[in-house]
Amino acid sequence: MTKKRILLCGEYSSLNSGYANWSRNLLNGLNDLNKYELAELACFCTVNETKNKKHKWKVYANSVSPSDERYKNYKSNNNNTYGQWRFDAVCLDFKPDIVIDFRDPWMFDYQSFSPLRKYYKWIIMPPVDSVPQRNEWITIFNNADMIIPYTEWAKNSLSKYKHLKVFDKISPAGVDYNIFKPQKLNKTDFGLPKDSFVIGSVMRNQKRKLIPALFELISKIDNGILYLHTTYPELHGWDIPSLLLEFNVANKVYFTYRCRICKEYHASKYIGVNASCKFCNNPTSMFATTSNGIADDDLSKIYNLFDVYLQYAVCEGFGMPQIEASSCGIPVFSVDYSAMSEVVRSVDGYPVPLSNLQYEMESHAERAYPDISKTLDLIDQYRNLSDNEKENLKLKTRENTINNYNWKNIVNVWSEAIDSMDISTKVNWNDPNKYEGSENIKLDYTLNNFDFVNTICCDLLNEPNLMKTQMIQHMLHSLDHGAVKEGSSFVPYSKKRAADNLERYSQHKEMVDHIRTTTGKINEDYIIAANES
Numbered sequence: 241m242t243k244k245r246i247l248l249c250g251e252y253s254s255l256n257s258g259y260a261n262w263s264r265n266l267l268n269g270l271n272d273l274n275k276y277e278l279a280e281l282a283c284f285c286t287v288n289e290t291k292n293k294k295h296k297w298k299v300y301a302n303s304v305s306p307s308d309e310r311y312k313n314y315k316s317n318n319n320n321t322y323g324q325w326r327f328d329a330v331c332l333d334f335k336p337d338i339v340i341d342f343r344d345p346w347m348f349d350y351q352s353f354s355p356l357r358k359y360y361k362w363i364i365m366p367p368v369d370s371v372p373q374r375n376e377w378i379t380i381f382n383n384a385d386m387i388i389p390y391t392e393w394a395k396n397s398l399s400k401y402k403h404l405k406v407f408d409k410i411s412p413a414g415v416d417y418n419i420f421k422p423q424k425l426n427k428t429d430f431g432l433p434k435d436s437f438v439i440g441s442v443m444r445n446q447k448r449k450l451i452p453a454l455f456e457l458i459s460k461i462d463n464g465i466l467y468l469h470t471t472y473p474e475l476h477g478w479d480i481p482s483l484l485l486e487f488n489v490a491n492k493v494y495f496t497y498r499c500r501i502c503k504e505y506h507a508s509k510y511i512g513v514n515a516s517c518k519f520c521n522n523p524t525s526m527f528a529t530t531s532n533g534i535a536d537d538d539l540s541k542i543y544n545l546f547d548v549y550l551q552y553a554v555c556e557g558f559g560m561p562q563i564e565a566s567s568c569g570i571p572v573f574s575v576d577y578s579a580m581s582e583v584v585r586s587v588d589g590y591p592v593p594l595s596n597l598q599y600e601m602e603s604h605a606e607r608a609y610p611d612i613s614k615t616l617d618l619i620d621q622y623r624n625l626s627d628n629e630k631e632n633l634k635l636k637t638r639e640n641t642i643n644n645y646n647w648k649n650i651v652n653v654w655s656e657a658i659d660s661m662d663i664s665t666k667v668n669w670n671d672p673n674k675y676e677g678s679e680n681i682k683l684d685y686t687l688n689n690f691d692f693v694n695t696i697c698c699d700l701l702n703e704p705n706l707m708k709t710q711m712i713q714h715m716l717h718s719l720d721h722g723a724v725k726e727g728s729s730f731v732p733y734s735k736k737r738a739a740d741n742l743e744r745y746s747q748h749k750e751m752v753d754h755i756r757t758t759t760g761k762i763n764e765d766y767i768i769a770a771n772e773s
């Protein structure tokens with residue numbers, strides 16, 4: 241039997257982001273099973289960065305450096321950074337049976353309306369972090385041949401939409417429990433006060449994370465400190481120095497400072513954006529960020545400085561730090577909403593009751609706010625346990641994490657999903673039928689909006705399935721409104737503009753289909769490099 245050909249679109253598997261870790265663990269796991277042909281469309285890496293690296297699968301680099309003549313085109317559309325500009329070429333070269341993606345819906349939408357869509361099956365795993373899900377996203381999901389949920393909570397939320405093809409098993413994130421493991425450390429060695437009770441949290445500084453509530457909470461605890469491993473300054477993040485003053489907690493909150501020069505790190509109260517490094521004395525110590533990040537080994541040590549871990553956010557699609565902490569045996573407290581409800585229970589942690597749920601305008605979803613005084617009660621409850629009870633809880637916390645969140649199980653779920661996918665119902669890549677374009681065809685502008693677009697998609701483009709994509713639904717919506725949002729204002733939208741957009745789609749489809757039915761060869765550096773690696 242020939243091996244199924246799988247193209248994974250995501251962040252380059254050799255990077256160190258959350259999505260990149262996913263790519264790496266999934267591709268490695270699937271590769272070990274030795275029954276698939278694998279490739280990745282690697283976002284945020286250039287051809288040069290893939291060279292001189294041994295890859296076990298084909299790697300198609302997606303980005304170009306600012307000095308490259310293609311950079312302007314790359315940056316002209318945000319979706320290009322997610323892979324849109326190279327996706328069709330990579331598909332023509334690799335000819336995948338199945339395309340998979342597990343990023344946010346707006347990052348993979350383009351895969352739903354590619355002119356090559358009928359030649360591959362499409363499996364997605366979108367993070368579902370709150371309900372209701374936006375209509376646009378449900379429209380995108382509806383184009384997938386399979387949706388794998390991250391959590392039971394996501395599975396139940398998505399299963400309410402009867403038309404979606406939701407896989408019956410879940411695939412949560414995994415944790416490397418050989419790195420994130422219990423360690424006996426001396427808090428003072430890292431700059432923390434002796435014998436302090438440490439409430440810890442690890443998060444990117446962003447709106448969704450409830451940093452003000454964390455500060456309010458710690459202001460109400462007499463004999464404890466907050467260790468917040470986060471980022472600052474952030475373009476769209478909380479103003480941490482102001483919050484420290486407002487809640488009067490500057491003496492009770494510690495952050496991770498890491499030196500850009502000597503790379504050493506330590507915990508410290510807030511001492512400014514650029515602080516003097518206590519190891520090399522340069523003024524180059526700053527908050528650890530994605531670009532000045534600390535390695536997982538060190539992050540594991542930071543978790544081990546915590547007495548308890550607290551996840552305070554309005555919602556989470558998963559919330560990785562919870563299981564990194566629990567893998568270190570640290571008891572977890574999380575807001576009892578969305579994926580957090582499930583994760584916290586699965587590691588025998590403490591679900592934090594809500595004070596309220598509120599609709600948020602941007603996401604059109606319900607967001608949760610924790611009850612701070614009940615959080616304090618729960619923390620007291622834990623602190624009143626005997627040493628023996630605490631030790632048992634720590635052991636159970638780690639054991640549950642290893643059982644529930646290991647990559648081996650997750651890879652098996654994906655393998656089962658891939659194996660169950662019937663690829664005989666898709667069109668063969670060698671299908672000789674060729675799209676010849678739609679020149680010299682007169683459009684009937686007297687038709688109503690729906691019929692106008694439907695006629696173009698079905699009769700001219702020969703793509704009836706396009707009608708159910710978000711791209712076309714958005715077009716119909718704009719035609720009905722007579723306007724479309726561009727930047728921060730509305731501009732007129734007419735049938736003429738819709739026809740122009742679809743004309744460009746037609747030209748692209750004609751070009752793509754010409755390559756597919758003739759040589760199939762594309763002379764681009766990223767294609768050549770992928771085939772040499």
Ligand SMILES: [Zn+2]
Pocket residue numbers: 499500501502503504517518519520521522524
């Ligand atoms: Zn230094």
